[in-house]
Amino acid sequence: MSLRKDLQELLDHQIIDRPTADRIAQFYYQKEAAGPNRQMVIFGVLGAILVGAGIILIIAHNWDNFPRSAKTTFAFLPLLVGQALCGISLWRGLSTTWREGSSAFLFFAIGASISLISQIYNLPGSTPGFLLVWMSLAALIIYVMQSGSASILYWAGTTFYGIHTYSSAQEFSNPIYYWMLVAAALPAIWYWWKPTATDHFSVVHRWLVPLSFTITLGAFGEGNTELMFVAYMSLFGAFWFAGQWATPAPLLSSGYRVMGTLGTIVMLFMVSFKWFWEEVDFQKWTPESPELWVALGITAVALLLWHQTRKQATDLLAYSFLVFIAAVGLSRWVFFSILLINTWIFILGLLTIREGVQKNHLGLLNFGLIIISILIICRFFDTQFSYVVRGLAFLIVGSGFFGANYWMLKQRSDAKK
Amino acid sequence: MPITGCSNNDPMQRNKWFILVGFLAMVASQLWMPASMILGREQVLRDGTAFHFKTQPIDPNDPFRGKYVQLSFELDHFDTSDTTWQQDETVYLELTIDSAGFAAVANVWRSAPPHHRYLRTTVSYLGSRDDQPVLYFYLPFDRFYMEENKAQPAETAHQQAATDGATTYALVYVKDGEGVLREVFVGNRTLREVAAEHAASYTE
Numbered sequence: 186m187s188l189r190k191d192l193q194e195l196l197d198h199q200i201i202d203r204p205t206a207d208r209i210a211q212f213y214y215q216k217e218a219a220g221p222n223r224q225m226v227i228f229g230v231l232g233a234i235l236v237g238a239g240i241i242l243i244i245a246h247n248w249d250n251f252p253r254s255a256k257t258t259f260a261f262l263p264l265l266v267g268q269a270l271c272g273i274s275l276w277r278g279l280s281t282t283w284r285e286g287s288s289a290f291l292f293f294a295i296g297a298s299i300s301l302i303s304q305i306y307n308l309p310g311s312t313p314g315f316l317l318v319w320m321s322l323a324a325l326i327i328y329v330m331q332s333g334s335a336s337i338l339y340w341a342g343t344t345f346y347g348i349h350t351y352s353s354a355q356e357f358s359n360p361i362y363y364w365m366l367v368a369a370a371l372p373a374i375w376y377w378w379k380p381t382a383t384d385h386f387s388v389v390h391r392w393l394v395p396l397s398f399t400i401t402l403g404a405f406g407e408g409n410t411e412l413m414f415v416a417y418m419s420l421f422g423a424f425w426f427a428g429q430w431a432t433p434a435p436l437l438s439s440g441y442r443v444m445g446t447l448g449t450i451v452m453l454f455m456v457s458f459k460w461f462w463e464e465v466d467f468q469k470w471t472p473e474s475p476e477l478w479v480a481l482g483i484t485a486v487a488l489l490l491w492h493q494t495r496k497q498a499t500d501l502l503a504y505s506f507l508v509f510i511a512a513v514g515l516s517r518w519v520f521f522s523i524l525l526i527n528t529w530i531f532i533l534g535l536l537t538i539r540e541g542v543q544k545n546h547l548g549l550l551n552f553g554l555i556i557i558s559i560l561i562i563c564r565f566f567d568t569q570f571s572y573v574v575r576g577l578a579f580l581i582v583g584s585g586f587f588g589a590n591y592w593m594l595k596q597r598s599d600a601k602k
Numbered sequence: 603m604p605i606t607g608c609s610n611n612d613p614m615q616r617n618k619w620f621i622l623v624g625f626l627a628m629v630a631s632q633l634w635m636p637a638s639m640i641l642g643r644e645q646v647l648r649d650g651t652a653f654h655f656k657t658q659p660i661d662p663n664d665p666f667r668g669k670y671v672q673l674s675f676e677l678d679h680f681d682t683s684d685t686t687w688q689q690d691e692t693v694y695l696e697l698t699i700d701s702a703g704f705a706a707v708a709n710v711w712r713s714a715p716p717h718h719r720y721l722r723t724t725v726s727y728l729g730s731r732d733d734q735p736v737l738y739f740y741l742p743f744d745r746f747y748m749e750e751n752k753a754q755p756a757e758t759a760h761q762q763a764a765t766d767g768a769t770t771y772a773l774v775y776v777k778d779g780e781g782v783l784r785e786v787f788v789g790n791r792t793l794r795e796v797a798a799e800h801a802a803s804y805t806e
Contacts, residue, residue, distance in 0.1 A: 304747035325628035
């Protein structure tokens, strides 16, 4: 047992004395004895799952022999059991485990009930319609049970619905409904799983929510999809500003910040190519274009978030969406748009390198070098430089990688001495 | 957070009453949706008119709602003189029974006709035949759910029956625009019975 080894190590180094070690061991022994036996819980749950699965299989085997009334009763059973479990969890104030488990069970029970009834009565309908009804009924679980697991499942289901909205041919397939489902869940994010909270559910939401928005935003694109580039760039800018609220949480726990950064970088490289500005026509939008209003709305949200976080928002990367909008404004003159974007990427790379040097941060230094390297590689594809020039450029960049890292590591070891 | 204890003026007590009301609203809404689906269908099955729609099934799979046999119907069009019908427009099919005992469309309407024997559906497209406009429409009861292991044998059995010249049709109850698929028949027997026989003979 590691506690015993740790206690022995502390004793050997005379950090604690024998009576103290005995008291610590006794404390943890009593704590473990008072809590649930984990093995019992695990095997109990496994046993319950197997029993439940066995019952379901027996019912399924004889399904066709049951009258419609019996089938309908079975269809309601999971729902009633889930609601009863949730009610008991609330009434008796049971632990978080009970609350989260019963909420997750009820979430799936809703889908199971609707599915079974659809099968019993051979109901027509589309998958988006089914998902829309399911999520609409599941939304209240988040608030009544204050359940993080129900919220995560809700966001996953809503995102899956959002993916179906890319095809408007199906009934109930409309991105507006996705955003209505999102609006229903946002207050919970605001009150319980804030960007500043550090619990597991909050961290998962900080990844799930921006991922959901990124996946489904494109569903608004119809006739003027060019403007969706503006919408996406502003979305990543908004993520970056939203991620500022997550500080000082570790970077990897802030999905907003990571997705905002990576999304912006990827899009900047994508729009740095000459072919993009020659092929994409930003002049043909009309005031009736839904893409225009989506882009304007998201840009407004990004600016609002910037206003809330402007004192912390010192990274120039966050303002890339404004640079892109300026480039779109210049798109009638392709050369200037290309020049603006490429110059901006180059400046970002240089400033990131400089920040890495100033903060003695290898990660930032290499990130800046990577930005410049990728920029050079991208330009190889749409410029006419000779192989010699390209080879020399690669040599310089590669040497820069080695040199910069070696220099920083040497600085650190000199500082230690 | 137990919902017991405190006095009515206590903020905690008010919060607990909100939770109780929220819980009851959640339960009510979650029970009401499937119940309303059932009640509507049961009413059609009880009070609706039975029609036989000739079928030609195939077999896809819906990942969320189980195995079903996709039905396609011979009755999918109506000769009309109206050329203004648009794709996905709502159409009301006034139903009748032909001399062979199968469902037929007597007329098509843009609003509900003044009796119960009509079906509400959507226009597939407006075509033409011999320079005459023909209105093609969807029939909404195009899925027949079966137990997973039986759906494939059902399709095979149906195709075999069609080859043998047997008549296959769906029994649908219709009332006030709603149609509820009750059963699919191959000749005088249900598709489930034929599929079970077919599955049993296949494994022997």
